[in-house]
Amino acid sequence: MSGDTPLVEIDSLTxxxxxxxxxxxxxxxxxxxxxxxxxxxxxxxxxxxxxxxLGHIPxxxxxxxxxxxAGTIGYVPQTFPIDPTLPVTVADFLALTRQRRPVCFGINxxxxxxxxxxxxxxxxxxxxxxxxxVLSGGELRRxxxxxxxxxxxxxxxxxxxxxxxxxxxxxxxxxxxxxxxQARRLTIVLVSHDTDRVRRxxxxxxxxxxxxxxxxxxxxxxA
Amino acid sequence: MTPFYTWIADLAQRGWLPGxxxxxxxxxGFLSVLVLAPILxxxxxxxxxxxxxxxxAALGQAALTGVAIGLLLGEPLNSPYGGMFGFCLLATLAMVxxxxxxxxxxxxxxxxxxALTLGLGLCLLVLLTRQFNVHQVESVLFGSLLxxxxxxxxxxxxxxxxxxxxxxxxxxxxxxxSLNRPLASxxxxxxxxxxxxxxxxxxxxxxxxxxxxxxxLVEALVVVPAAAARNVASSTRSYLVWxxxxxxxxxxxxxxxxxxxxxxxxxxxxxxxxxxxxxxxAVRTMRRRSVM
Numbered sequence: 001m002s003g004d005t006p007l008v009e010i011d012s013l014t015x016x017x018x019x020x021x022x023x024x025x026x027x028x029x030x031x032x033x034x035x036x037x038x039x040x041x042x043x044x045x046x047x048x049x050x051x052x053x054l055g056h057i058p059x060x061x062x063x064x065x066x067x068x069x070a071g072t073i074g075y076v077p078q079t080f081p082i083d084p085t086l087p088v089t090v091a092d093f094l095a096l097t098r099q100r101r102p103v104c105f106g107i108n109x110x111x112x113x114x115x116x117x118x119x120x121x122x123x124x125x126x127x128x129x130x131x132x133x134v135l136s137g138g139e140l141r142r143x144x145x146x147x148x149x150x151x152x153x154x155x156x157x158x159x160x161x162x163x164x165x166x167x168x169x170x171x172x173x174x175x176x177x178x179x180x181x182q183a184r185r186l187t188i189v190l191v192s193h194d195t196d197r198v199r200r201x202x203x204x205x206x207x208x209x210x211x212x213x214x215x216x217x218x219x220x221x222x223a
Numbered sequence: 224m225t226p227f228y229t230w231i232a233d234l235a236q237r238g239w240l241p242g243x244x245x246x247x248x249x250x251x252g253f254l255s256v257l258v259l260a261p262i263l264x265x266x267x268x269x270x271x272x273x274x275x276x277x278x279x280a281a282l283g284q285a286a287l288t289g290v291a292i293g294l295l296l297g298e299p300l301n302s303p304y305g306g307m308f309g310f311c312l313l314a315t316l317a318m319v320x321x322x323x324x325x326x327x328x329x330x331x332x333x334x335x336x337x338a339l340t341l342g343l344g345l346c347l348l349v350l351l352t353r354q355f356n357v358h359q360v361e362s363v364l365f366g367s368l369l370x371x372x373x374x375x376x377x378x379x380x381x382x383x384x385x386x387x388x389x390x391x392x393x394x395x396x397x398x399x400x401s402l403n404r405p406l407a408s409x410x411x412x413x414x415x416x417x418x419x420x421x422x423x424x425x426x427x428x429x430x431x432x433x434x435x436x437x438x439x440l441v442e443a444l445v446v447v448p449a450a451a452a453r454n455v456a457s458s459t460r461s462y463l464v465w466x467x468x469x470x471x472x473x474x475x476x477x478x479x480x481x482x483x484x485x486x487x488x489x490x491x492x493x494x495x496x497x498x499x500x501x502x503x504x505a506v507r508t509m510r511r512r513s514v515m
Contacts, residue, residue, distance in 0.1 A: 056405055075409040086272065087456040088402065097410045102394035104463040
């Protein structure tokens with residue numbers, strides 16, 4: 001795949017629910033290795049766009065993903081509601097996709113080592129045995145990011161990753177995303193309300209309000 | 224199985240096992256509990272995590288209708304598995320299909336199926352009273368050890384192995400899908416497949432458990448063990464172990480009570496499992512107080 005070919009091509013994407021257009025003929029190109037931010041007001045269709053990109057909902061139009069490797073997607077959802085009595089620990093959760101053996105039979109040494117390394121990567125060393133339900137919002141975001149980073153994704157999709165985070169956690173997330181881009185040529189799609197942070201982080205921005213309102217470098221879109 | 228029963232009875236007579244084990248039906252009952260505990264206890268923790276408690280209740284009612292259909296079609300009174308499994312499977316597939324397509328909340332839709340199958344079952348049971356004494360189907364409604372045969376036990380073992388094997392294969396995807404469906408889908412889990420897959424396994428397990436626990440009470444054993452386990456478990460592994468342990472002790476305790484006081488096995492098992500639930504709830508409350 002040539003370096004000029006965008007990783008993601010979205011052409012005339014239209015999604016309707018009850019005859020109402022949630023997205024209307026949206027076309028976006030996401031360049032390989034870029035951090036592309038999607039911004040817009042509530043109800044603009046940002047999460048709907050991600051759902052279509054992930055193949056979770058039917059749509060009209062075309063979405064093409066031009067993978068150069070295994071085509072792995074890392075995804076951090078906007079919400080992750082957990083039943084407060086559910087006894088699933090951080091290690092259990094991370095091991096779910098890192099071993100074939102059911103996690104209810106225990107976590108094998110390989111998955112345990114991977115889990116520890118992932119938690120170290122997001123600054124949560126030693127949190128393996130803590131139940132998911134008692135994590136703070138910031139800790140949970142970090143665990144979800146750790147989950148999304150292994151196996152190494154070619155495309156990382158983050159849906160409002162900073163929502164509900166305190167300033168320190170949000171700053172940590174910003175630094176981490178910057179480091180990830182520098183260390184690897186990771187393509188990142190970031191849905192966010194935080195225009196200041198988007199301005200600092202993004203290469204390109206698409207402003208959405210059920211259709212594309214503006215697209216370009218952050219300084220142009222937010223001018 | 225006769226030499227096995229004779230051997231166990233001999234051990235009981237020598238005082239190495241409780242005296243009740245002199246009777247083959249009680250040995251069968253205990254073996255049934257031994258097999259049922261991992262099946263229902265194991266399924267139980269996923270049923271609760273996937274919020275399928277009401278679904279299980281509806282399946283129990285569907286089984287009642289299935290028994291009536293089986294008997295009306297000429298199945299033997301002691302093993303109406305064809306009608307039971309056929310109708311339960313139909314109800315399961317219909318519930319999952321409609322739930323995935325309708326915009327109404329899942330519990331509302333399952334409530335509709337619940338009412339429908341119960342109404343149909345009651346009408347068919349009244350029709351049945353022209354052919355059978357309704358007390359003859361009591362064992363299927365409330366569970367009875369006396370009617371469990373070696374064939375039922377064998378079926379339970381075979382289904383237990385099949386369900387266990389299939390569950391082990393898909394467990395991680397099932398749990399991730401229960402926690403967060405989009406995340407599971409990104410990890411390669413097929414949500415539609417998992418939903419039907421788990422519902423069919425649950426149906427199979429409920430159908431083969433009915434002669435011991437009863438159609439009206441089987442939901443208790445696929446919900447309460449996990450509810451009790453949640454009060455004391457600290458990880459996924461301990462959640463499973465506690466669920467199975469609770470199902471086993473409730474089964475064995477219920478069996479002992481039903482033998483001693485000549486009450487239906489299903490009712491006694493449900494009382495036992497409910498008692499265990501409240502004990503674990505008390506333990507959880509005490510632990511919380513000691514931490515504060």
